[in-house]
Structures are given as C-alpha cells and as structure tokens.
Amino acid sequence: MNEQQTLWDFMRQQSDKLLEQTIQHIGLTFISLFIAVLIGLPLGIFITRKKQLSGPVLGIAGILQTIPSIALLGFMIPVLGIGAKPAIAALLLYALLPIIRNTFTGINGVDAAVKESATAMGMSKWQVLFKVELPLAMPVIFAGVRTATVITVGVATLASYIAAGGLGEFIFGGISLNNTNMILAGAIPAALLAILFDFLLSRLQKLNLKKLKTAAKILPLLLISLSSFYWLPSAYGSKLKAGFTPEFMGRQDGNLGLQNKYGLKISTVVISDAVMYKAAYEKQLDVISGYSTDGRLKAYGLVVLKDDKNIFPPYYAAPVVRENSLKKFAGLEKILNLLAGKINDSTMTALNYKTDYLHESPEKVAKDFLVSKNLWKPAGNGNAGTVRIGSKIFGEQYILANMYSMLIKGYTDYSVSTKTGLGGTKICFDALTNDQIDFYPEYTGTGLLTILQPSSKTVDSLIRSRDATYNYVQKGFQTKYNIKWLKPIGFNNSYALMMRKKQANDLHIKTISDLKRYLESK
C-alpha cells in the first residue's frame, strides 16, 4: 500500500517527464512501425511474385530478429550515430519480420479461384493486387502489424540506451539507482501501451470485410499521426553534447550536482554505459559520465576532467580485512600494504584496458605489473595456512585479487585461495563478515554509501574529502564489524566527466570549471 502510494507520488512529481517519455515512446514505436510497413509490405508482396526469393528474404528478416537488441543498437552507432536515427533503424528491423511474413502468407492464402477470376475478368496485375489480394490478405497483414507493434513497444524501451528517449529512461535509470518506483513508473506505462495498441489493432482486425476497406485507409493515417508524436530529442542547444547514464542523471553526486555546484548547462541525452564510450569516440557525444579507471578511457582516447569542486565522492580502493585474520596471519598487513600508493588512476586504467579491451588474463596483467615494480617473487612453499581472498565480479577486482595472491605467495609461506566473482558489494561484504573470506578490495565511497549508510547530512559533510571519507569508513568498519581498512592503493575509481583527449586539448579544457567556462563563452 505504502509502496503504491509512493509510486503514485513519484509519477505525479515526475509527471512532465513521464508524459514526455510516454510521448517519445509512442512516437518512436510508430515511426519505426510506419517505416517497417513501408518496407515490409512491398517486400512481402514482392516475394509472393518471386517465390524463389521468399526463403532468403524471410531468413534474413528472421536472423535480424535474433540479434540481441543491445548489439544491434551498438552496430548502428558508427553508421547512424546516437539518438533517434539508430533507434528507429533498429526498431524497424525488429518489426520487419512479422510484417513481411504475414504479408507473404496473407497474399498466398487468397483463394486461387478468386485471383484467377479477377485476372480472367480483365483486371491488370495491379488491380488484382489492390482490389483482391491486399483486401483479402488484410486480416493476416493486420495480425502481423499487431505482432510488430507489441515487439516494438517492448524493444523501444532500449532506445534510451542510445539517447533516443522513451520510457526506458525511467526503467533503466530505476534499475541502476535501485529505485523501484522509478522502474515501475517506466515499466507500467510501457506495458499499458503494449496492451492498449494490441487491443486497438485486434479490434481493427475483427472488423468485417466491408469496414476493412475503410480501416485499411485509416491505418496509414493513424501510423503517421502517431509517429508525429516523436520529435527528435536531439534539439541540442549548447556547443557540446553530453551523454550520461540513467544512474548518473538521477544522482545528487551526478548530474544534479553538476547543475547545482558547477552550474553546468549542457544539452544532455540519456545513454547506456555499454555504448557511451564508443559514442564519445565516434564524436556523437563530447562529454560523458564514466568511471575514472575504466579501461575504455584508454581504448577510446578519452581524458578525465578534474573535478575541481569535488562533487564526485571519492572511491579510493583499499583492502578491507577481518581483524581476526590479521591476527591469525602474522605479517599479512605488511604484505597487503606493499601495494599501497603504488597504482594511480592512469595506471589502473591501463591495467583495466589490458584485461577489458586487449583480453589479457588478469593473472598475466597482475604479474607483469608486479614484475615491473620489482615486487614479484616466486611462490614460497605455502604450508603455513591458507589466506582466502574475495573479489567482486569485474576486471579491476580480478586484477587486484591476483596481485594480492602473488604477493602473499611470494613473501610468505601461506597458501592462497581466491574466491573471485562474488557478485556485488553485498555478497562480497557478507562473505567477509561471515568469515568466508579474509579480505577483499573495497572502495571508500561504497563503504560509506552502500555499507555504512549514515544520514544524508553526515554524507554531505564527508563526501567531498578523500581523507574524511577514508577516516569515517575506517572507524565505522572497525567498531561495527571489526574489519580494518588498510592503506589505500592509490587510485580513485569514482564518477568522472570525460572528453576526447584531442578535443579537450584543443579547447583547453582540463577541469569541469573549464568546461563550464567554455560552454558559456561566446
């Protein structure tokens, strides 16, 4: 009950956005559908005339439909950029199959005697098509359009991945922010739209043959007018284009902070993390929100703008260790601190680049790094007990876990068991408190916001200082969980604004304040 109340509140608060997204969603759906009909209908007719092509055409349309949506959207970016165009192109490709297939089946299903008598009475090929075949195939074709509509309404949620708007913005924003109301505010209208359009088209389909003639004329009009709902959400006003993830858009320590603390005004689209870096590289976007040690930073030649007003909370990485384990394994703390201060942002980015982009194994990357820093030693005999290392399920954590493992083996006689891939923060931390592992690498921001979760006032007072945050989590973990934060490794994997290196250099933008000044200059 309470949940529903707040969902309602959320929808009321966000009613402008909800309306805008809904309209975009309808527009996207029907533009794509309209174009899909324009292509699919003639193509379907064509393959009834050239039957030997029906196999290949239906086959290709079928394959298109099995391409995962995200991948298809990704393929579109180099060709069509981001925003409405690639979204519409991708959606229409999904809508093609049911339309082509049903046109083909519908026309083939028209009674041969009826077609023959039409020809025999002296109708031309076109007259047979328009007066006989299409009207009689119309119910089947409508069924195809109906299927395509439902598919398109669903897939259109993914349009928000590439900055084309729609109800996906709420859905995926809600998922990243773990905000159920936000998810529902997007998902419920999307589902209702699918149901509504399906219902309306089913009514159209059931009309008798006489009314069908009128309906067949209404359908294109309907498609066009619904399509016009959509205006391209790329009415860019400023000199540069920004693309932010749905999560970043909704956070105080994200876009909201950029507006409040920096007064940054930049036209912004919502885009998925999966395609954002590439879109920046392809010059579809100029400024993106990312993570400061992401390997793609290097892969796509981007630089981080300095957060000179400290709005992004610090996410310094450091091992968190059970006090009991420190006692049990003498000398462990010293060994783990061997890495302290050794890896800065750009080094970590480079290491991530090797695993994420060059697909080197985390083990090799870890060893190469330790060798280069003269920290690597061959493994000892490993008979003095086993240290259990945990890690979360992404590349950076795998690399760190491997480094710690090699250091422990090299400098002590302990053996090591690594439990990598412990899902997210919650799973990893629970494993630690339940004595399933002895330590894992954690980030100060996560320790503060996800684990300790102090009042927002406390958070506000701490969040802008690296040391204050570190001290707070260190103390909190100690008293609450008997867990020790060791010295930070050095890098800060926080939110960051990024630009292409060349553009940033050309425009002399090094900090977020520089960016603001550039945007405001004439």
Place this chain on the structure above:
Amino acid sequence: MIKVENLSKHFGKIKAVDAISFEVNARETLVLLGTSGCGKTTTLKMINRLIEPSGGKIFIDEKNIFEQKPEILRRGIGYVLQNNGLFPHYTVAENIAIVPQLLKWDKKHIEKRVAELLEKLHLSTDYLTAYPNELSGGQQQRVGLARALVADPSVLLMDEPFGALDNVTRSKIHQEFKALDELKRKTIIMVTHDVQEAFELGDRICLMDKGKIVQDGTPAELLFKPHNDFVRGFLQEQRLQLEFKAIKLHDLWAWLPAPQPPKRGAEITDDTSFWNGLEQFKFSASETLNINHGENSEVRSASFEQLMSAFYQYKKQQAHE
C-alpha cells in the same frame, strides 16, 4: 466464332494439350468433354490467355487473340469457373459490376444492368447487398454467371460451371441455362466431365483424351457414329439416357404421324430433345404433344406411344446406315 489451330501446351514433359484444332460457330455451344486430366481446362484457359500456349493459334471473330492486350481481350470474354471465384469481400451487386467498372460504365447503367440480370437469373434483389458466403451454392453459381454475362460478351467460357452443385440444383440450373435468352446469342465453350451435362447442353461435343481430341461432333454423331472404341466405351454406361437426350424431335419427323388438325395439348418446337419431349407428358395432362416444325410451321401431334415408336424406328435406321 472461335477458331483454334494446332494448339499445344506442354508442362515440362507433360503434353497437357497436344496440337488440337477445332472451331466453334457463332451462337453455338461447344462442350469439351473428357476424364479428369485430359487437358480441358488448359485448353479453355488458353482461349482467354490465362495460360500462354506452347504453340498454335487462336482466332476469335477472325482476330488473332495473341495480338491483343490480355486485359482487353478478357473483358470481352465471360468466364465462369467451378468454384465461382466470387470476391468474398464484394457484395453480390459489386461482384456483378466488376467488369462494367473496369469498362468505366456510368453508375446508372451498371445498376440497371445488374438488376436486369438478377431478374433473369431468378435472384431476388434482396441479395444485392449480400455477400457471397451468405448465398447457397446454386445462388453463388447464378451470380457467377451474371458476372460473366454482365457486359454482354459474345464469347463465354465455362469450366465445370455446375460441377460443385447437387443433382437437383444442377438440373434446375440446366433448365434455366437453356431457357436464358442472353445465352442464345453467345458463342460458348463449356468444359465438363459429366456426359449427361454435355449431351444436355452441348450443340457439339469435343471428346478429349490425353491432350487430343478423339471426336468432334454433335451428340447424336458421337452416339451413333463413334470414331472408335474409346468414344463408344465412354458413352456406353448411360447410353439409353444419352440417346434420349441426343435425339431431337426433328430427327424423328419422318416417323411421326401425318399432319392432322391440331389436338388439345402442349406445343413444343422440333429442336427439343426427345428426353424433354417425353418429360412434357409428365407436366401436361393431355394425351398428345403438338410439335411445331421450326422451318415450315407444320405441326404434328403424337401420343407417348407414337413418340416411343418413332424413336425406335429412328434407331433402327441409324443402325443400318
């Protein structure tokens, strides 16, 4: 007049129609008769160019049909097929009006013509706005016929037009068919595998087998002067009934009683079949039938027995020829 010369159609290795020739005179009904698969439909469809022949020539009223645009040619040829081919999404009126629409007749003219045909074909005007699936099989077939006749084409092609009907409906439509004045002006080619139907409706019959014409002649010629055993065998089973239908009353003229003052009773013309003549005794209470000689307006009267005896004398003479 339709003239077919050396017409062939090959589907791959199958010679569906194998170099056949025949002529149909104006206002004559020619029946293409034969078992299923002997090439009747293929022959018929080549005449309105639904199928392009592998070889041969076709002339309609001296004009080579392959020198005309197919659409134009077809608008001048009525076509009736077994499964009627009515447009399910058109009303009866719209179905009948298809060819006039193509010919761009004005609306009044179309309405008048449609109403006229409905009446001639004994269909109530209530059906004008009905859809084909709301009609019985017989009614659908009548609409199909009306649709073929609407623009008054001189040529009518019919492919087993009554094949899908039950026996009672079929014989009723046969009667109407013969009585319909519109059809009397037409050159008709009708395809059937039903020997009775062929004898009842055909002025002449082409009996086909394996893509060839085995015999081309009047029903009586086929019956009494079969070219070969195939023809004889084909007609054997229902021979007596066929003879009744093949023989016209003027064939019996010589054996009918000499002219007398006309008696009370039904009067029919001499081109009535013997079968239909006998049927007259069923319908009228009188003992005698007055037969009007078409050419010299002589009238002869005969009782049932006299008619039967004339029939047997005719047959005896045929057998001796």
